Amino acid sequence: MAVDKKFIGKKYPPVEYEVCREKIKEYATAVGDLNPLYIDEQKARQSPYKGIISPPMFAVVYTKDAVAQAMFDRELALNLPMLVHGEQEFEFVDVIRPGDVIETEAYVADIYEKSDKDFVVVGGIAKRKSDGKVVTRGKWTFVIRR
Secondary structure, eight states: OOOOGGGTTOBOOOEEEEOOHHHHHHHHHHHTOOOHHHHOHHHHHTSTTOSOOOOGGGHHHHHHHHHHHHHTOTTTOOOGGGEEEEEEEEEEOSOOOTTOEEEEEEEEEEEEEETTEEEEEEEEEEEETTTOOEEEEEEEEEEEEO
16 A cells, blocks of 8 residues: 655654764764774864764754654555655754754655555654754655565
8 A cells, every 4th residue: 555645744853862962972983983083082172163063864863753753644644564764864954062952844755656555755854953053954864575
């Protein structure tokens, strides 16, 4: 059964994530990115950023709960046992620092069929709460096999 296109444009409530230095270090270590900007406070202070920043792909951490709302939306009714993660893309707009509170709002950007599969594209916009500035835009494509 095809995913109903009437859900294109559906928005989900914003999800907040408070970034902390230890989570940045844990993420960087887990993915093997030992750039001093992510793990060494003293060296990071000497950089143009004047302190620790997150790796760009840390975006997966602070956006995941917002995107999960679409994935587990009972109304959208995605067939989870048949779902595979097709692709993911990000546009990184600004650096993320410890102490930032990031608010991500997800929405259903597109639904289409191709080769007997449903494709559901979820978009997300992440903003820093303190100044409202967009820090990341993302798209996640889920492929549902029939």
